[in-house]
Amino acid sequence: MGVTFKEKPVTLAGKQVQVGDQAPDFTVLANDLSEVTLADSKGSVRLISVVPSVDTGVCDAQTRRFNEEASQLDNVKILTVSVDLPFAQKRWCAAAGVENVQTLSDHRDLSFGKAYGVAIEELRLLARAVFVVDSSDKVTYVEYVDEVTNHPNYEAAIEAAKAAK
Template sequence: MAHVTFGGKPVTLLGNEVKVGDKAPNFTVLDNALNEKTLDDFKGVRIIASVPSLDTGVCDAETRRFNEEAARLDGVSVLTVSVDLPFAQKRWCGAAGLENAITLSDHRDLSFGKAYGVVIEGLRLLARAVFVVDSNNNVTYVEYVKEVTEHPNYEAALEAAKRAK
């Protein structure tokens, strides 16, 4: 598994580590209207970003940046997954002025977190990670951010999304 720290302290990630070349695991999460969503509900190239909570500075900045930059990429969507409740995600989207952002809640079953190996044991939070999935559901890019409180490599993820078909 990926070696990750949170606030400088090592944490254990639960679930299955995903690698480039894997078929993207399916998952079931909730959208802001409490509807179940799976990977198959989203087509084309997907940047999937897992974050601990939209109500933190780094998660807020990351979600804004990926949504702003991906909007300029044809056929690329950004899915931001956290364990925040759908109501909190909807409130955040409105306050951030990102009404079209796709935020998905994994609070109910940790389905995404377990499938992608990002559940932080003992905290019920998701580690910061970025996955790029192509239109055939192949994983073409993976970054498990080494320190959960730091930013991902935006440029590398966006380049991978541009190259994915």
């Protein structure tokens, strides 16, 4: 599948995941610099929102949208992953009033980006994507947004999260 950034093709590192796959593990950093892995949220449905940087318009809107939806989702944890530094994510969340989404930084070694096939080699950013992982770590929804500057299908992702067990 081809992905573009500002209409120019980019190369994604790693293997893209598909519905039915066992969700790959990863290690990212929370805003307090502690390590976070997929196992840390085992037993919950995870909606993983992947953005290049929370400091850009579409990423800001995407993170705010999932933050708003979070209160209507039972047993669903919303994780937003970017390569922004943890300090920048924390500052952005405070300024935006985002409290229902956990922002996680993949800046250290692109562990998430490579595990889910969203690391853009040319830019060292993550491509826009949304994944839903059920409580038994099976991938139940995947969207790799074909143009990184476009919005994902919010409604489809939210419905998938509601349907996951």
